[in-house]
Amino acid sequence: MDCKIGVISGDGIGPEIVTEAKKVLEQIGNKYGHKFQYTEILMGGCSIDATGVPLTDEAIEAAKASDAVLMGSIGGNTSTSPWYKLAPELRPEAGLLKLRKSLNLFANLRPAYLYKELKAACPLRDDIIGDGFDMMIMRELTGGLYFGERRTEEIDGVMTAMDSLTYNENEIRRIAKRGFDIAMKRRKKVTSVDKANVLDSSRLWRKIVEEVAKDYPEVSYEHMLVDNCAMQLVKDPKQFDVILTENMFGDILSDEASMVTGSIGMLSSASLNDTKFGLYEPSGGSAPDIAGKGIANPIATILSAAMMLRYTFDLDKEADAIEQAVKQVLKEGYRTIDIMPQAGESKEGITQVKTAEMGDLIAARV
Amino acid sequence: MDCKIGVISGDGIGPEIVTEAKKVLEQIGNKYGHKFQYTEILMGGCSIDATGVPLTDEAIEAAKASDAVLMGSIGGNTSTSPWYKLAPELRPEAGLLKLRKSLNLFANLRPAYLYKELKAACPLRDDIIGDGFDMMIMRELTGGLYFGERRTEEIDGVMTAMDSLTYNENEIRRIAKRGFDIAMKRRKKVTSVDKANVLDSSRLWRKIVEEVAKDYPEVSYEHMLVDNCAMQLVKDPKQFDVILTENMFGDILSDEASMVTGSIGMLSSASLNDTKFGLYEPSGGSAPDIAGKGIANPIATILSAAMMLRYTFDLDKEADAIEQAVKQVLKEGYRTIDIMPQAGESKEGITQVKTAEMGDLIAARV
Numbered sequence: 234m235d236c237k238i239g240v241i242s243g244d245g246i247g248p249e250i251v252t253e254a255k256k257v258l259e260q261i262g263n264k265y266g267h268k269f270q271y272t273e274i275l276m277g278g279c280s281i282d283a284t285g286v287p288l289t290d291e292a293i294e295a296a297k298a299s300d301a302v303l304m305g306s307i308g309g310n311t312s313t314s315p316w317y318k319l320a321p322e323l324r325p326e327a328g329l330l331k332l333r334k335s336l337n338l339f340a341n342l343r344p345a346y347l348y349k350e351l352k353a354a355c356p357l358r359d360d361i362i363g364d365g366f367d368m369m370i371m372r373e374l375t376g377g378l379y380f381g382e383r384r385t386e387e388i389d390g391v392m393t394a395m396d397s398l399t400y401n402e403n404e405i406r407r408i409a410k411r412g413f414d415i416a417m418k419r420r421k422k423v424t425s426v427d428k429a430n431v432l433d434s435s436r437l438w439r440k441i442v443e444e445v446a447k448d449y450p451e452v453s454y455e456h457m458l459v460d461n462c463a464m465q466l467v468k469d470p471k472q473f474d475v476i477l478t479e480n481m482f483g484d485i486l487s488d489e490a491s492m493v494t495g496s497i498g499m500l501s502s503a504s505l506n507d508t509k510f511g512l513y514e515p516s517g518g519s520a521p522d523i524a525g526k527g528i529a530n531p532i533a534t535i536l537s538a539a540m541m542l543r544y545t546f547d548l549d550k551e552a553d554a555i556e557q558a559v560k561q562v563l564k565e566g567y568r569t570i571d572i573m574p575q576a577g578e579s580k581e582g583i584t585q586v587k588t589a590e591m592g593d594l595i596a597a598r599v
Numbered sequence: 600m601d602c603k604i605g606v607i608s609g610d611g612i613g614p615e616i617v618t619e620a621k622k623v624l625e626q627i628g629n630k631y632g633h634k635f636q637y638t639e640i641l642m643g644g645c646s647i648d649a650t651g652v653p654l655t656d657e658a659i660e661a662a663k664a665s666d667a668v669l670m671g672s673i674g675g676n677t678s679t680s681p682w683y684k685l686a687p688e689l690r691p692e693a694g695l696l697k698l699r700k701s702l703n704l705f706a707n708l709r710p711a712y713l714y715k716e717l718k719a720a721c722p723l724r725d726d727i728i729g730d731g732f733d734m735m736i737m738r739e740l741t742g743g744l745y746f747g748e749r750r751t752e753e754i755d756g757v758m759t760a761m762d763s764l765t766y767n768e769n770e771i772r773r774i775a776k777r778g779f780d781i782a783m784k785r786r787k788k789v790t791s792v793d794k795a796n797v798l799d800s801s802r803l804w805r806k807i808v809e810e811v812a813k814d815y816p817e818v819s820y821e822h823m824l825v826d827n828c829a830m831q832l833v834k835d836p837k838q839f840d841v842i843l844t845e846n847m848f849g850d851i852l853s854d855e856a857s858m859v860t861g862s863i864g865m866l867s868s869a870s871l872n873d874t875k876f877g878l879y880e881p882s883g884g885s886a887p888d889i890a891g892k893g894i895a896n897p898i899a900t901i902l903s904a905a906m907m908l909r910y911t912f913d914l915d916k917e918a919d920a921i922e923q924a925v926k927q928v929l930k931e932g933y934r935t936i937d938i939m940p941q942a943g944e945s946k947e948g949i950t951q952v953k954t955a956e957m958g959d960l961i962a963a964r965v
């Protein structure tokens with residue numbers, strides 16, 4: 234298969250981790266007979282430095298011309314980087330928001346999964362962890378507070394700022410369907426999260442989710458208030474299969490869920506639209522403090538490449554091969570510094586490796 | 600001192616836990632020579648049943664005529680109770696929102712504290728707990744998405760719902776001042792939480808917090824994005840002293856923080872305005888499943904009464920006496936069922952007691 238991949242290396246550790254993902258894809262290409270063609274796309278701080286804006290129209294066109302986009306990470310240190318002295322719409326993150334909207338990437342899938350080998354890194358008590366947990370957050374990504382009208386103005390001499398949270402039934406229906414579809418391939422449970430005791434948009438959300446649920450009689454579903462969900466993720470994460478929620482709640486809960494797994498350096502994500510196109514990126518940030526040191530964990534990016542093979546190219550076997558290789562490498566005891574055993578834990582059989590070695594090890598095992 | 604206290608017993612376990620708080624106040628009154636006069640105020644489901652609405656104008660007037668209001672809890676089972684078949688503005692929670700707004704209770708203080716004696720209930724790993732943690736969430740309570748304009752309408756045949764999130768500089772300034780004031784009495788650190796990379800209201804929030812911070816040179820402060828804060832609460836709750844944030848983020852983060860402590864049956868809260876008036880209530884819910892069984896934990900409500908003595912009546916010594924009595928009772932091994940040792944833990948020296956016994960034990964020790 235011929236795969237046209239747009240690559241957003243981005244800022245911070247982005248270029249380092251993307252290099253390792255390409256290394257693994259290279260190996261997949263050799264073994265299974267696929268051709269990966271890459272186009273570098275500028276976004277974030279590096280785009281600001283080169284063009285003055287975080288995402289140019291040409292960059293958007295290049296992304297649209299690709300089958301999928303693989304991304305590292307964007308942005309820098311928000312207190313010290315000059316990028317954060319710019320107007321909000323010129324900062325690195327504005328590029329990402331613009332790309333999501335331009336490509337209509339309304340469905341953000343964020344798996345939150347506990348790796349057995351990394352159980353010790355999980356911040357929760359052993360009896361809560363049990364056999365581990367495995368959730369999929371389905372976050373709406375192109376609506377709500379992120380893309381509503383907003384303004385800051387003086388009203389009777391008082392500075393006043395307003396953001397608006399809007400959803401229409403079609404936006405809710407399409408993400409709800411995605412949520413139930415993915416539940417059908419998993420443990421067939423959907424938890425729809427809202428704040429229906431306060432928000433009109435949540436009440437519409439709840440109503441449409443109930444309508445959609447009728448078409449999935451095999452899926453059990455429940456509604457949960459967002460404040461309660463924030464508690465339940467800590468109290469008993471095992472209860473969740475698919476969490477379906479709007480943009481801002483999804484931002485908060487997916488980060489909480491990924492931290493709860495303790496495996497944040499391992500978690501990938503996909504942002505999808507109505508076609509096979511997808512933007513694939515690790516859940517973690519650009520980690521400017523360790524950029525250039527060659528010690529970042531490339532696994533989340535490598536697993537994002539696997540998600541890309543699965544969702545955009547329907548190459549399930551190849552995606553499996555990457556995921557197996559990652560598990561194998563962990564089993565053999567290889568760790569980047571962020572997932573090394575904690576103080577007091579045994580380091581027997583554990584080898585600390587750098588970014589490039591981790592990429593080599595995984596590539597060698599696909 | 601003569602203290603006029605409005606009492607909202609409310610629904611579910613509300614009446615049971617309020618009874619115990621009054622029992623403890625009675626003892627304080629005897630010992631220190633104060634007189635507590637109570638006026639019952641209807642709010643929530645019981646008000647719906649009696650009057651058709653969750654909060655009448657007379658109830659608001661009665662609250663206004665009190666020095667402080669002590670509340671149990673309101674609401675019922677959202678799937679089975681007939682209250683939740685009513686229009687949103689007629690449901691139990693609407694009464695609480697109306698009361699907050701009518702009394703201008705803009706400052707919601709929610710301590711999140713790990714009780715050493717209940718360490719085993721904390722869902723986090725031992726090395727993360729360390730010596731425990733002690734945060735104060737300062738949540739804005741009368742602005743933002745909770746009280747903005749909202750509407751649901753058909754636009755070109757498509758149902759569309761909109762909520763708005765508005766803050767003006769005065770609303771932000773007054774809550775920020777409260778946050779810094781309370782930090783001065785604590786460990787002198789404020790973490791202001793927003794989503795300034797997306798929201799105009801958050802950018803105004805950040806700007807005003809920075810202005811206010813200038814008047815508190817002794818307090819160190821930082822800004823944190825809400826998604827990051829949701830992670831940090833799980834990863835390292837010890838880092839926080841005062842968390843200052845807007846209404847919806849505060850709803851989510853304060854519930855997460857209270858669950859992280861594992862001591863949710865022990866956590867009180869206060870909602871304050873510009874006067875000495877306050878509404879005091881436990882952080883937990885109305886627990887309709889155990890209502891009437893006499894097994895609910897009254898400690899959070901008893902500690903809310905202590906907060907009332909401290910903040911509204913400036914009776915610090917008396918508040919201390921209650922807090923000490925609670926610690927003493929825990930030390931002696933008395934527990935309601937919700938805070939009993941977990942399976943596998945030792946029950947040596949632990950006695951399970953019911954709601955009324957717990958109240959008696961604490962009253963006897965003030």
Ligand SMILES: CC(C)[C@H](C(=O)O)[C@@H](O)C(=O)O
Nearest residue numbers: 326327329330484796797826
């Ligand atoms: C960078 C930021 C705008 C973004 C978001 O809030 O969506 C990020 O936190 C994420 O979750 O992808």
Ligand SMILES: CC(C)[C@H](C(=O)O)[C@@H](O)C(=O)O
Nearest residue numbers: 430431460692693695696850
């Ligand atoms: C009952 C509900 C409206 C309320 C809120 O969201 O403020 C509750 O969750 C709280 O935190 O006091």
